[in-house]
Amino acid sequence: METLRTASGLSDYLDYVDLFSNVIIGIFIFAMSIVLWNAGLTGSLRRYGEIGVRLAVGEDKRHIYLSLLGESLMIGFIGSLAGTAIGLSIAYYGQVKGLDLGGMLKGSSMMLPNVVRAQITPFTFVVGFLPGLMATFLGTAISGIGIYKRHTSELFKELET
Numbered sequence: 001m002e003t004l005r006t007a008s009g010l011s012d013y014l015d016y017v018d019l020f021s022n023v024i025i026g027i028f029i030f031a032m033s034i035v036l037w038n039a040g041l042t043g044s045l046r047r048y049g050e051i052g053v054r055l056a057v058g059e060d061k062r063h064i065y066l067s068l069l070g071e072s073l074m075i076g077f078i079g080s081l082a083g084t085a086i087g088l089s090i091a092y093y094g095q096v097k098g099l100d101l102g103g104m105l106k107g108s109s110m111m112l113p114n115v116v117r118a119q120i121t122p123f124t125f126v127v128g129f130l131p132g133l134m135a136t137f138l139g140t141a142i143s144g145i146g147i148y149k150r151h152t153s154e155l156f157k158e159l160e161t
Helices: 010-057 061-096 122-149 152-160
Strands: none
Touching (some): 010 061, 010 122, 061 122
16 A cells, blocks of 8 residues: 555656646636726726825825735635635535435446545645735725826826816
């Protein structure tokens, strides 16, 4: 009896699977960043009046940008915390009770257990929490660049409308 990593040829396969799981997580974070970038742009368009007022009062563009990033970190933290808690509670139920597939596997020649269970590991906390936090932060960081690209006079002009 030996572990999968020590079996012949499987260590390379497991490294390959780890690599692709990291690539898939990266693609997910990138895709969510683009979705949240779009949402951030829409939100920023609505907030140009607020940004114009803050600039009129004398606040620096850099400070406004950093406050937007801080807001996104707080929103991402709270949302990721809630999403991770909900997801892990469902996974915990799947770990304790499992999903009974016995009725679907009647007469099947596949060697599968009748009850499939989830497993919560420390890595599941990271996978549940980090993408939501990073996607929100990156989406705001990309959309907030619009503050720097727009001239202060344009923001004031939009404040008048």
